[in-house]
Amino acid sequence: MTEQVDEYLSFSDKINDYISALMVANNIGYENYDCSYLWDFVKSKGVSMRSFPFDGVARDRISGMIVKDSLETTIGYNQNMSEKRKNFTISHEITHYLFHMTESDTIFTDTDRSLQYSYNEVLHEFQANIGASAILVPDVVFFRFLKEGWNLSQLSNQFGISESALYVRLIHTMQANFGVSYIAAKTNADAIRYKFGGKGQQAAIELGTNLEARLFRTNRFIEAL
Incomplete structure (x- = not known):
């Protein structure tokens, strides 16, 4: 391989x-799985999820981001996207939260391109795309x-x-x-x-x-x- x-x-x-x-x-079986179970688990850890309009150039370029500061960790996503795109973006940011955020790596900003990154470009974005798909199903x-x-x-x-x-x-x-x-x-x-x-x-x-x-x-x- x-x-x-x-x-x-x-x-x-x-x-x-x-x-x-x-x-x-x-006690969640395959027949009643929904990504909201994991989203709610992450929220219980103090992560906020908020939609933003991302006006101007950012409206078309930014899909989502996750930011950690001294007050909270926030996942922001572009409210102009389709529902399925929002789901993937939020789950992508959750993967960053679970596996990539450190004391020094506290901000991840994602565009349409980063939500399609391959292994040869940026490893943590490749992993976050794998994670987003797995979280949804x-x-x-x-x-x-x-x-x-x-x-x-x-x-x-x-x-x-x-x-x-x-x-x-x-x-x-x-x-x-x-x-x-x-x-x-x-x-x-x-x-x-x-x-x-x-x-x-x-x-x-x-x-x-x-x-x-x-x-x-x-x-x-x-x-x-």
């Missing part, structure tokens, strides 16, 4: 273990619903995440977990996204089944979920 795929798998496992532990502690939930034959549109509407983000997640997940090439992963993801009425649904069911089987080997919380 490439270094980028290795990093994807490593951080994905880390954030999904974190979420799974929270689900077990609060954790692996244990994502894989189970794929196994049950859900399409990306259903998953998008159920969990408030864009189909594009789920499509990218499929490709990365197949590369990381099965060591397949980008072309092979994209071909399978294309079938699931664009040919669901044909072979795509069976591809989703088989993929979800195989990925869930992997979780039983790697996620120590899954049997409790």
Whole structure:
């Protein structure tokens, strides 16, 4: 595997273990998961979440930010974005809060570009994008619903995440977990996204089944979920 795929798998496992532990502690099953559980947990730690108009140039350039000062930690997000974009941005900032903020790193500002960063550009932004997707729909939930034959549109509407983000997640997940090439992963993801009425649904069911089987080997919380 490439270094980028290795990093994807490593951080994905880390954030999904974190979420799974929270689900077990609060008796949350895959069938009733909602990102608000983790958002509320973060709020209980003293993090405020506020929308801002971001007028002028900032309106189109800034998606969100997280700032920690002596009084509080605040997540601000652009109120002009779509709901699914807001969800992803807030979850992106939460990942910064959980894994990247230190005494010296107290501000993260994110644009449309940083919400699409690859490993080769900025590592913590790459990780925050992995975390945002996982917070909105954790692996244990994502894989189970794929196994049950859900399409990306259903998953998008159920969990408030864009189909594009789920499509990218499929490709990365197949590369990381099965060591397949980008072309092979994209071909399978294309079938699931664009040919669901044909072979795509069976591809989703088989993929979800195989990925869930992997979780039983790697996620120590899954049997409790």
